Amino acid sequence: MAWEGLAAEFLQVPTVTRAYTAACILTTAAVQLELLSPFQLYFNPHLVFRKFQVWRLVTNFLFFGPLGFSFFFNMLFVFRYCRMLEEGSFRGRTADFVFMFLFGGILMTLLGFLGSLFFLGQALVAMLVYVWSRRSPQVRVNFFGLLTFQAPFLPWALMGFSLLLGNSILVDLLGIAVGHIYYFLEDVFPNQPGGKRLLLTPSFLKLLLDAPEEDPNYLPLPEEQPGPLQQ
Template identity: 80%
Template sequence: MAYQTFRQEYLQVPPVTRAYATACVLTTAAVQLELITPFQLYFNPELIFKHFQVWRLITNYLFFGPVGFNFLFNMIFLYRYCRMLEEGSFRGRTADFVFMFLFGGLLMTLFGLFVNLVFLGQAFTIMLVYVWSRRNPFVRMNFFGLLIFQAPFLPWVLMGFSLLLGNSIIVDLLGIAVGHIYYFLEDVFPNQPGGGRLLRTPSLLKAIFDTPEEDPNYNPLPEERPGGFAWGEGQRLGG
């Protein structure tokens, strides 16, 4: 019975969020079971480009460290905000969501060449949080029941919390920078005088990932409430 309930809940998670979160959990489990080591996963330009270990371009986004508070914290935020984006502003636009993953990952990898980071998964999570927060500026956040603020401040609050945990803020700043570049090119620049869309999802991705249009009368869940997590929970002002 429990298995059936878990399976049903798991299959209700939108596909991109489900695939990414599952890959992160399985990668961490493989490291915990000593099937692989972090040394086989981390971002190393020399090993990637000189020794053709191209899998590192992907695996460095899948490992968040050993199971512990930092891992659980990152997984909850990754799952929550990735799902909210996919069920909210990217609903019915899976190809566009995948393209955001590819664009953000490419940009982050290029920046990673200069900031000497070996794992970029946490920065990628901050990117997702940043894009969601800018697209939901009037959502009121409650962080651990200690701070109440509007959504656009969430990435900076997370950066401060990361600093308290003794982590480098370079990771968070990288995620914020890449998130802002995507948000500016996708949401701001096209609406400015003389602006236009510079980011266009390739037709191949649309052919692979986009499904026929859904029932126009379908009423999606509010973007800020995909699940029951209290960490960073949001509420619209006036709601």
């Protein structure tokens, strides 16, 4: 019964958050069960473009290391802040949310190639946290019951905690940088004098993922009133 309740609760989570969280957990489980090896998942430009192992462009964002505290810590932040974004500023805008993932993933891949980074899931988490924090500047965050501060400080606290866990802060810095680029192009620059939106979600994504908008000028036909049967 407990599993049924948990499954029902998980199915109520927004689509993108549910899909990404499930993909990360299943990928880690497959590695843990030795069905996959991290060597089959990491980003390697030579294998991607010479051997056509294009799945590495995606799988390097899905593996957060073996089961342990670091993995559960990252999954907690993925689930919490991805969900709050999808249910908050991206509510009803699934295509825009997916486009943010694509924009961030492509930019991280290019910059990660320059920095010889092989797994970028943690950078994606940092980007999600950064965008949420900048869009929720007045929210006060309780960080594991130890510290309480305004939301914009959360990405830096996350980076410091990651450093305590022995991880490289370069990945977190990459995520923060990409998150700031997205936030500037989407939220800041369009509101400047002479500014405009530069990040336009492709129409095919909107067609696939968003519900069609109703025509405000459309007037439904009046319902027919029941009358006597005609002979």
